[in-house]
Amino acid sequence: MANSHYEPPKQSAFGQLIDSLFLLVLVIAALFAPLYLKLAGGGKIDIAVADKSTWAGLGQSAVQQAQWEKLGFTPETAASIITSRFDYSFNPTEVVITAVVIIGYFALLFAFSRTEYREVIEERFGRK
């Protein structure tokens, strides 16, 4: 049983700065890209209603109308909220691609982690 000890290289202050900036840019780029490209939270459509200028035309009952008005809305200002719906139609291929990406990501994580974990255990407990 022999303990193989790995001594990591010392990272310079400049290297630390570059690594920090890389992560910061990656985070902001990944999270803002869908927003910037206007791809985020898409899939909304407007449904057709009888008349957007009246509560009845928007399909609102008297009780609902009263609550809208208490909240400070008129039929005109509430129309865009009332007629907006998510569009849940999707292409099965997109679902399969998304599933493959998720599973692939976790497979990658566990495979690489396993290799690294063996090194950790060997150094901590010695080679078997």
Place this chain on the structure above:
Amino acid sequence: MSQTTAVHGEKISLLRVLGPAHVWALGVGIVLVGEYMGWNFAVGKGGMIAALIACWVAGLLYTCVAMIDSEVTSTVAAAGGQYAQAKHIVGPLMAFNVGLYLVFAYTMLEAANAITLGYLVQTVGTMAGFADVHDKPFIVLTIMFLAWLNYRGVYATLTVNLILTAIAFVAILILFAAVKPWSNELLNHQAMLNGLPYGWLGVIASLHFGLWYYLGIEGTCQAAEEVRSPARSLPLGTMTGIMTLLIAATMTWYVCSGLMPWEYLGQAVTPLFDAARLTNSMPLMVLLFVGTVFSTLASANGCINDASRAWFSMGRDRYLPTWFGAVHPKNRTPYRSIVFLVPVALVFAYFAPLDQVITFSILSGLLGYTYMSLNVILFRRKWPLGMIKRGYIHPFHPLPALVLLLLCSVTYFAVFLGYGTQLIAMLIFFVVASLWFHFHRYQYVRRGDQFTMQWPRPVGY
């Protein structure tokens, strides 16, 4: 494992000062804001009934999370929570990813809290006749003030959280009693409930924001190294936290769904405050204004606490530049990590819409829950019962893990419905970050130092 850093040759560690009530406050404090805002986007994705089903299904998901987390955390009682668990059970790359999940989930939640607080101040200002009130200064002030509070010290921070959380929870109870749920005087579910506007697909879709009722409860274990008795306090604080949230979530849904049209509720920024407005009661409006402010402050406060500790732990372990792994010599807080994450929260709070910010937070949490379901299976395999001392043993293993994995899979599909682009963008980020870590950053990591628990060699290694 002691969380220490060397300053002038002297070892400085985080203080063990927290009890079960602080653990409850840290968990519920982060999450209770989910009743004050965000949960109602589930109504928008599937309707009122779908949101209630999502609330309960998400409650089941989080019960599994709490059961699993209580066992692993009470055994791996180290700061960084799930991050430290991943280091000991799966490996460094997994730990790096889990650390990032935690940081993003909490930082985005912090940003969402600041957005809500700014919006509320703007709304109330407009109602009071100050039409020119802007939300942005309040967003910036909230984040800066809470970061300063965290910089100063953990005990004061979480004690403040305990008080804010208790008041915000009591506000929900008072609102529930005030709307007289036993009568139709104020609530009118018959007129407001609209069945399932999107059918059962909408029920699945609403699970996306259903997670928001509870997201962050697992944050209880972030302070594991600062808790006096982790084996007792962590399971007790987490479980009572889940029960508190289940009760608050159901009451919140009942009040809001009986008061406002689903189309409005589905996109409202401050639904509980709006519910108070609809009662025409000024004291209730003031109470729910205070409740919303306190819940957002308590949540953002806890988020800064948790995100900075995860970032700090990664710096200390060299997964990130070691500069982040420093403890303040006087305040004994991870001050550099606290300061570094401030601009990230500010950028998102300032520029991104609320539902997008919440989605990023939920996605980070969801990836973390997926990991937890696999992690506990590996934990039991590598150290079977009896091999190491556990503070708590969760029952019916592996059923909770399998249920959690199944519910996570359904939730991925729920996010895909309407927010598929964010899902893919986030996964691409994690894949790139993982490759960066494995092929570049890992060279700086001391191998043996990643395993610090006094456990025997894991089975199979």
